[in-house]
Amino acid sequence: MAENENPAEDKAIPPQDLVPWSEFLEDYPLNSVQNVSEYYEKTHSQYGDPFRRLTPTLRLHCSKCKGVRNFSGRWTHHDTFSNGDVVHDFVKYTCKDCEDASKTFCVISQAIGDNGNGCALKIGEFPELHLELPRSVEKLLGDDYKLFVKGLTCEKRGLGIGAFTYYRRVVEAQKNHLIAEILRVAEKLGGPADIRDKLKAAQKEKQFSRAVDAVKGVIPESLLVDSHNPLKLLHNALSICVHAEPDEQCLRIAHSIRLVLVDLSERLKLALGEQDELRTAVSDLLNFTAEAKKKAKD
Numbered sequence: 564m565a566e567n568e569n570p571a572e573d574k575a576i577p578p579q580d581l582v583p584w585s586e587f588l589e590d591y592p593l594n595s596v597q598n599v600s601e602y603y604e605k606t607h608s609q610y611g612d613p614f615r616r617l618t619p620t621l622r623l624h625c626s627k628c629k630g631v632r633n634f635s636g637r638w639t640h641h642d643t644f645s646n647g648d649v650v651h652d653f654v655k656y657t658c659k660d661c662e663d664a665s666k667t668f669c670v671i672s673q674a675i676g677d678n679g680n681g682c683a684l685k686i687g688e689f690p691e692l693h694l695e696l697p698r699s700v701e702k703l704l705g706d707d708y709k710l711f712v713k714g715l716t717c718e719k720r721g722l723g724i725g726a727f728t729y730y731r732r733v734v735e736a737q738k739n740h741l742i743a744e745i746l747r748v749a750e751k752l753g754g755p756a757d758i759r760d761k762l763k764a765a766q767k768e769k770q771f772s773r774a775v776d777a778v779k780g781v782i783p784e785s786l787l788v789d790s791h792n793p794l795k796l797l798h799n800a801l802s803i804c805v806h807a808e809p810d811e812q813c814l815r816i817a818h819s820i821r822l823v824l825v826d827l828s829e830r831l832k833l834a835l836g837e838q839d840e841l842r843t844a845v846s847d848l849l850n851f852t853a854e855a856k857k858k859a860k861d
């Protein structure tokens with residue numbers, strides 16, 4: 564084989580189908596097949612193999628440092644290659660801060676074309692994908708938090724239908740509670756009574772779709788997710804037919820449901836917390852003014 568022969572047949576991969584190799588390793592669940600960019604580089608070496616599989620610095624959760632840190636990696640076997648063979652290999656990453664905690668990925672991968680791209684399948688990672696959930700999610704979901712975590716476990720393992728089904732159960736069970744929390748925010752914010760009346764009416768609706776219709780236009784702005792009604796987003800996501808959609812599509816939708824639920828829980832916490840803080844601040848100021856007046860009289 565000629566030294567600079569391309570790693571594999573030169574297939575053109577549309578840019579929108581590519582994700583950075585680092586993002587694939589950091590975030591993608593198991594069993595994901597994905598076209599990746601920045602997977603390999605030409606070494607310009609006169610000796611040995613002319614291409615090298617890359618190990619970009621990753622941002623991963625470190626169990627020793629208790630936070631997200633930079634990790635550097637190395638392939639277990641030779642990282643250089645001269646053709647586009649499919650490679651089964653481990654890539655081990657170590658925390659740059661403590662130089663102790665590590666994470667190992669097991670991937671099947673192949674270089675494609677001559678632009679540094681590749682195709683990869685993640686078949687294992689240890690420790691498993693760390694997804695930090697804010698405390699507000701547990702507080703919001705109550706007893707259903709355990710089912711939510713089971714959905715998250717499925718999501719991390721690339722089990723789309725499983726993740727979707729768990730999340731759907733949680734959202735359906737929590738529908739009225741979510742509306743009740745939105746109502747609490749609306750009550751704290753004050754405003755027209757008909758907004759609160761509509762939210763109260765929505766709580767009585769048995770069907771999710773009718774409840775979503777009932778709250779149309781009355782969700783406080785601070786709770787909108789990227790300018791959208793979070794309940795409508797959740798309802799739309801739950802409307803897919805799980806029996807007809809492929810597992811990958813269920814996984815993508817499950818991922819979106821989780822992001823919206825987590826975002827909503829944080830927004831609710833902030834909206835309710837900020838109002839409490841504001842109330843305390845107003846109360847402090849009123850007390851301070853009253854005391855100052857009293858001192859002035861004395």
Ligand SMILES: [Zn+2]
Nearest residue numbers: 625628658661
């Ligand atoms: Zn560390």
